[in-house]
Amino acid sequence: MKETLLLLVPIAAEHKALLLERFAVLEALDSAARAAAIAARGADIELVLTNGTVGFTAAEIAACPQLKLLAAQGAGYENLDVAAAKAAGVLVCNGAGTNDDCVADHALALLLASVRALPQQGVALRAGVWRDALPLFPNFKGRRLGLIGLGGIGLKIAARAAAFGMVIGYHNRRPREGAGAATWFDSVAALAAWADDLVVATPGGAATKHIVNAEVLAALGPGGHVVNIARGSCVDTAALAAALKAGQIAGAALDVYESEPRPPEALLGFDNVILTPHVAGWSPQSIRATVENFIANVEAWRRGEALPTPI
Known part of the structure; x- marks a missing residue:
């Protein structure tokens, strides 16, 4: 059975397809959709893919009791509550090196x-x-x-x-x-x-x-x-x-x-x-690499192995 992934960052269809093949994706790209998704499906969410700007809060972590892995798409993770995630036993990773x-x-x-x-x-x-x-x-x-x-x-x-x-x-x-x-x-x-x-x-x-x-x-x-x-x-x-x-x-x-x-x-x-509009890390190659890196981290978690890019 596919894990439920809360996707908080926009990605192109070709890259999203890599996620849809592997996960049950809940896409929530604005604050209203995000709050609604967590309220309705928080008990199901096992994976979160966000970025350093969008982040993920301690309250949101607490609202997702089945959360196993919290990931920042790129290298930055300043708005992810890493301490709260780790206290809840949630693994945290980022996309270091991908872009x-x-x-x-x-x-x-x-x-x-x-x-x-x-x-x-x-x-x-x-x-x-x-x-x-x-x-x-x-x-x-x-x-x-x-x-x-x-x-x-x-x-x-x-x-x-x-x-x-x-x-x-x-x-x-x-x-x-x-x-x-x-x-x-x-x-x-x-x-x-x-x-x-x-x-x-x-x-x-x-x-x-x-x-x-x-x-x-x-x-x-x-x-x-x-x-x-x-x-x-x-x-x-x-x-x-x-x-x-x-x-x-x-x-x-x-x-x-x-x-x-x-x-x-x-x-x-x-x-x-x-x-320029915060696009320094955006290219077809780099975005694909961030998605593939996220998948690699999930697969390592599934196998009980160390994450490739842990925080």
Whole structure:
């Protein structure tokens, strides 16, 4: 008999088919549908597939007494109540590593577009402005990239940036083995003062809230660019808007926002801000990989084996 799976994240039909083959799927993609599904079928739900933004609460865990496995689709799990799940004997896993390449690709695309001012140059061209009337924009070789977070995604961003000839620095709580030639900084402010550009690649949550703040932006300086592919909470939106307005930094490129899914109103009027709708980890390959990883975790649970990607 198929386990009952509560699906809280939208996925394409071709990927959902992989779940429908194996599970009895309850799809609940908004808060009303979610509450109704748990109220009506909470006693049947054995599996939950959510993500770090959508999460799953202690009250919801308590309302699903047969819950065996709680999974975050991607790497982030900041809004899953992991402690409550474990206290209830529920296994918890995420999709660590499944979309790292996609996120790293997107981060470099955002950084390149921001540093080279690709959107602004496209607008200028359409307005009849030729290159001789435009300022010169830097290339990557020799620029210093500061990575806030050097986990799996951060390492892949570093490798891509190094291939462009960038010099890599990073901030973690402590130096990381396997960081190669990258230089560790003991604070984000020190990293920003050294760097030409910053990419935020750290987990979300209370510990990293506004890790990029007014002090960090001032330290980065007027030639610097900020890219955020982590969580919206990591960047102080008001401070970023103020820094852009004052010309303290050169530009920003963001895939995540404190206000999401609403766009960041304070940033919409700047032509040197690039915005994408939290899609850095989304590609046909990466979404399929997250679903296959979830299935692999369920199959390991069925066999009584260790989960491939436990939290």
